[in-house]
Amino acid sequence: MAGPSARGDPGFYPERQPAREPPFDWLAGEIGFRAQQAFARTLSAPASLAGDVERHAARFRATPLAGQVPELRYRLRRDGLAGDRLAECFGLYLAAMPVAAEPPSPDALTGAAALVAGGIVDIGDARARWHALALAATAFALCGVPVHLYAASEVRAVAAAELLRAPLAALGLGAAAVTGAMSGAQRRVAYGAAVTCGTHRVLGFDYLRDRLQLGRRLRPMQSRLERLSGDTTAGANLLHLSGLHCALVEDADQVLLDDARQPLTISADAETSAERLPYEQALELAKSLETGIDYVVEEGRLRLAARGQQRVAQLSLLLGGLWAARQQREELVSGALAALQLLERGRDYDVAQGMLQLPAPAPGQAPVPEPLQRFLEVKEDLSFGGRRDVLARLPVPLFFRRYLRLAGCCADARGLEAEFWSAFGLRSARAGWPPATPPSTIHGFLGSAQRRAAILEAVRAAGARGQAVVVALRTGAEAAALAGEMQQAGMRFGVLRGGVSPEDRAAYAALDRPGEVALSLHPAQRGVARSANGEVPLHLVVAEALESARQVVQAARAYAAASCEQFFALEDEGFDAALGALGRRLARNGQHDGALASAAAVRAFSSAQRAFERAARRGRREQQAREQTMDELLAFSGRPE
Numbered sequence: 344m345a346g347p348s349a350r351g352d353p354g355f356y357p358e359r360q361p362a363r364e365p366p367f368d369w370l371a372g373e374i375g376f377r378a379q380q381a382f383a384r385t386l387s388a389p390a391s392l393a394g395d396v397e398r399h400a401a402r403f404r405a406t407p408l409a410g411q412v413p414e415l416r417y418r419l420r421r422d423g424l425a426g427d428r429l430a431e432c433f434g435l436y437l438a439a440m441p442v443a444a445e446p447p448s449p450d451a452l453t454g455a456a457a458l459v460a461g462g463i464v465d466i467g468d469a470r471a472r473w474h475a476l477a478l479a480a481t482a483f484a485l486c487g488v489p490v491h492l493y494a495a496s497e498v499r500a501v502a503a504a505e506l507l508r509a510p511l512a513a514l515g516l517g518a519a520a521v522t523g524a525m526s527g528a529q530r531r532v533a534y535g536a537a538v539t540c541g542t543h544r545v546l547g548f549d550y551l552r553d554r555l556q557l558g559r560r561l562r563p564m565q566s567r568l569e570r571l572s573g574d575t576t577a578g579a580n581l582l583h584l585s586g587l588h589c590a591l592v593e594d595a596d597q598v599l600l601d602d603a604r605q606p607l608t609i610s611a612d613a614e615t616s617a618e619r620l621p622y623e624q625a626l627e628l629a630k631s632l633e634t635g636i637d638y639v640v641e642e643g644r645l646r647l648a649a650r651g652q653q654r655v656a657q658l659s660l661l662l663g664g665l666w667a668a669r670q671q672r673e674e675l676v677s678g679a680l681a682a683l684q685l686l687e688r689g690r691d692y693d694v695a696q697g698m699l700q701l702p703a704p705a706p707g708q709a710p711v712p713e714p715l716q717r718f719l720e721v722k723e724d725l726s727f728g729g730r731r732d733v734l735a736r737l738p739v740p741l742f743f744r745r746y747l748r749l750a751g752c753c754a755d756a757r758g759l760e761a762e763f764w765s766a767f768g769l770r771s772a773r774a775g776w777p778p779a780t781p782p783s784t785i786h787g788f789l790g791s792a793q794r795r796a797a798i799l800e801a802v803r804a805a806g807a808r809g810q811a812v813v814v815a816l817r818t819g820a821e822a823a824a825l826a827g828e829m830q831q832a833g834m835r836f837g838v839l840r841g842g843v844s845p846e847d848r849a850a851y852a853a854l855d856r857p858g859e860v861a862l863s864l865h866p867a868q869r870g871v872a873r874s875a876n877g878e879v880p881l882h883l884v885v886a887e888a889l890e891s892a893r894q895v896v897q898a899a900r901a902y903a904a905a906s907c908e909q910f911f912a913l914e915d916e917g918f919d920a921a922l923g924a925l926g927r928r929l930a931r932n933g934q935h936d937g938a939l940a941s942a943a944a945v946r947a948f949s950s951a952q953r954a955f956e957r958a959a960r961r962g963r964r965e966q967q968a969r970e971q972t973m974d975e976l977l978a979f980s981g982r983p984e
Contacts, residue, residue, distance in 0.1 A: 358587035358640040358745040376764050379772075384760075386453050386464075386774045392430060393449050399434025408439055409515035412485060419486045425460060432482035439510035439943045447474035450775035455479045458750040462597055463763050463771040465756040467778035469872070469900070472593075472752050475774070477507060479750065480591055484516050484537035488748070489585045492540045495594040495602075496841055497522050498870030503593065504540040511537060521545050528908060534584050539920065543598055547607040547742050550584055555609065587746040596759055596893065597869065599767065603739040613710030621665060621675060622721045628658050630678035638680055645680050648674055661976050682718035694723055736972045740766050753892070754778045754900065762960065766967055781883070783907040787930065787944030791821075793937040794912040795828050798886055801908055805882040806858035810905070813839070813854065814884045815863045815898045818916075821887050822864055829860075836860040840865035854902075855879055865889070868901040875903035885909040888917070888948070911948055913939075921949060921954035 364372070377791040395758040403411055415435070417971075419428055433455065437446060447455070454464040454475035459482055480490045492507075494500040497520075504520035511518045519533035530549060533539055539546070592598050599911040632638055637651030647655070654678050657664040666672045686692060692711075699720050701711055712720075720726070743749055744767060755762065755778060760771040786801075788794040798814065805812045814836075816822040829836055837850025839861050851871065853859040857879050863871075873881070883904035885895055888911050899907050911918070911925055922930065930947035933940035939947065 344552060359746060359747055372768070376770055380760055382453060384772055385458055385926065386772050392452050392456065395427060395430035396433045396437060396447075396452060399431045400437035401820065403435050405440035408435065408513050411435060412514055412516075416485055416487055423485055424482060429456060429459060429482060432485050433478050435485065435509055436478055439513035441509060445470065447471070447478060448775075451475045451478065454774035455482070457531040457772055458591060458752065459483070460771065461748060461750050463756050463760075463769050464752045464774055465754060465777075466752055466774050467754055467776050468755070471752065471775060473503075473506070475504075475752055476591055476593055477510070478506065480538045481511065481514070481516075483589050483591075483748070484511065485514070489534075489588045490538045491546055491587075491590050491746075491753075493539055493543055493546070493586075493590060493592045493598050494540060495542070495597045496866070496869040497542055498841065498843060499872070500540040500542055502872070504538075507538055507540070521549070531598050543602065543739060543742070544607070546584070547739065548609065548738065550586050550587070550742065551607055551609050551737060553584055555735055574809075577960065589748040590743060590746040590750075592743075592749075592751030594753055594869070594897075595763075596753040596756060597866075597897070599740070599743060599751060600759065600762060600963065601890075601894075603766075603963065606739060607735075607737045607742060607801070608733055609735040619721065622679070622717050624659075624662060624666075625675040625679040626683070626718065626721060628655060629676050629683055631658065632676075632680070634684070638677075640684065645685060647675060647677060647680075651676075665927070678714050678718050681715060682722050686715075686719060688723070692719055694725065697725060699723070709901050738966070740967065741970060755896070758893075762963065762978060766963070778896070778900060780896050781904050781907050783895070783899075783909060785909045785911075785941075785945050785948045787939035787947055788910070788912045789931070789934060789937045789939070790914055791824075791912045794886075794910050794915075795825055797938070798825065798884060798910055799828065799832055799834070801884055802829075802860055802912075805884075806860070807859040808882075810880050810882040811854040811857060812860045812882050812884060813863050813898075813902050813904070814860065815865065815868070815889075815895075817865045817887050817889055819864070822862060825886060826862060834860060836862055839863045839867040839871070841870035854881060863898070863902075869899040871901040871902040873901065877903070880905040883907040887911065887915060888951060888955065890959050892952055909948065911944075911951070913947070917955065918947075922950040926950055955971055 350537060384739055384753055412435075415428075415431060419432075422428060429911075433447075435453060440446070441678070448468070448471045450468065451471040451474035454466045454471065455478035456477055457464045458479035464475065466475060476492065480492055483490045492500075492503055501520045501522065504518045507518035516534035516538070518538045518540065519536040521530055521533045521539055523545050525533070525832070534549075540792075630927070632651055633653060634640070636648065637654055638645055638647050638780050640646075652673060655672055656669070659672050665675075688694065692702070699716060749767060749769065751769070756771045756773075757777070762771045763771050786797055790799060802814065814825065816825065826836070826838075837853055837860070838846065839850050841864075842846055850861045854861060854873065855877055880901055881904050883899050883906070885898070885903060885907065888909075889895055895909065898904075913919075913922070913930060919927070930939055930943050933943055
């Protein structure tokens with residue numbers, strides 16, 4: 344196992360190297376996956392595990408905890424993380440927990456052991472799920488393996504670091520969170536902790552930035568030779584993720600599947616000095632020419648005179664390159680003169696937020712040619728061209744597959760087993776019972792206006808029952824439309840965006856009062872963990888169909904909803920293609936005043952939901968196939984990013 348010594352070497356970046364699996368190994372893996380899913384998906388807790396953990400915890404409580412770590416780490420590195428040594432790690436975490444904290448349940452211990460072995464574990468109880476992650480992270484940290492704990496939102500990542508900080512500190516270890524607002528120096532400190540918590544966007548981008556800094560200095564021997572030769576600049580600006588040793592993923596269904604479509608991309612202005620230089624030179628040459636002698640302006644058009652042509656030839660004689668060609672140099676200088684003499688800022692163009700703003704051309708009028716736009720950008724000292732080059736690009740699944748150890752947990756992975764296996768090579772198992780879901784009622788309508796009116800009535804009815812209400816929305820357009828109608832109806836509401844702004848905190852705190860309403864903009868629910876023990880019950884209203892039924896369950900679990908209603912309209916986005924002409928005709932049968940009959944609404948919604956989920960799975964498979972093809976095409980040039 345790689346220990347802390349790896350952290351000090353900026354070129355030592357251990358990670359899994361991509362390689363095509365031999366056909367026999369692939370077939371054996373497929374057979375093992377099918378057999379495990381059919382016969383061993385439900386984990387059985389070893390009868391002795393809980394007893395062994397408690398026995399070790401009682402022994403550790405009688406001694407200074409931090410003093411136990413060096414000797415245990417030695418044995419872990421010598422003999423591996425298994426058997427009684429794993430129980431010792433769990434016992435050490437249990438001894439380091441605050442006295443008043445609830446100890447891990449048997450399901451949490453079983454799930455933690457499965458996480459250490461690698462794979463996806465679905466645990467229904469949220470507290471047991473967190474304990475499993477914390478136990479696995481502690482076990483790896485005790486081995487000296489740097490751990491990256493991924494959460495679905497920055498709010499959850501910061502909360503995870505706070506929960507881990509006290510028990511790990513008692514063991515002489517550290518936990519820290521990395522957020523997008525942190526400086527490079529702050530991130531370096533956070534990455535030096537035994538467990539670093541963050542989102543895949545933040546840690547993934549930092550990984551790409553480190554690789555851009557390292558270039559080809561990724562081999563340990565080459566990095567050490569550079570340091571011995573006196574090259575100390577190699578790691579000066581690195582964030583020091585210390586490689587991709589171990590990733591533990593909370594809410595793995597959201598992070599590894601739902602968020603895996605958008606690749607990690609670092610881009611920069613496409614401008615280069617070589618591209619900008621001819622325009623700068625032409626502007627300088629144009630400024631040396633005299634109006635009426637070297638060039639003339641006639642009816643809004645500019646023309647170089649004979650003397651101007653001679654002066655341009657003389658002044659550009661030493662520039663070489665494209666300036667040696669008469670037609671090119673005269674076109675460049677003419678364009679520079681037009682930018683200087685014919686186009687005026689505030690009349691013909693403007694500058695806003697560092698960008699060139701050109702008015703839309705009138706009917707029959709040609710737009711401003713691109714070379715002339717480049718001259719205006721150089722004239723106003725703006726970013727050249729407005730184009731961006733992709734410096735690094737890495738698909739999210741490939742990023743996670745590079746970890747030497749990868750595991751995750753979620754509330755329910757049923758139906759996702761094949762995707763986890765095909766995309767990451769991870770088998771799924773269950774520890775404990777599936778999570779309970781609140782009862783849900785489905786309402787269907789012909790049009791969006793009728794749907795919104797019904798949502799307002801449902802919100803009023805829930806408030807009259809003394810419930811707080813969260814209205815879950817998927818798109819910004821629908822959120823704006825519904826918010827406008829609620830304002831016209833005189834209804835007060837807050838807005839939840841999943842952040843830590845004062846507005847978010849106020850809207851979240853208000854849910855502890857009966858009749859309060861909050862609009863939840865997807866994916867705000869990821870930053871929420873409302874307790875189900877509150878005095879005020881909460882009613883969840885899903886205002887538009889989500890990508891999968893799993894996301895509705897996630898929102899209900901995040902807000903601890905006691906009941907749920909889902910609303911949809913046949914004219915909503917995607918329903919036409921999902922239902923087809925026959926499905927829409929059947930759904931309309933029995934409708935009254937724009938409201939679909941209850942049974943027809945359930946059938947239509949279920950059919951559309953299945954179509955949405957199939958499309959999402961198909962999209963993820965197609966993306967994976969495209970990535971595989973791109974990897975093969977770029978294999979000759981090295982790493983795909």
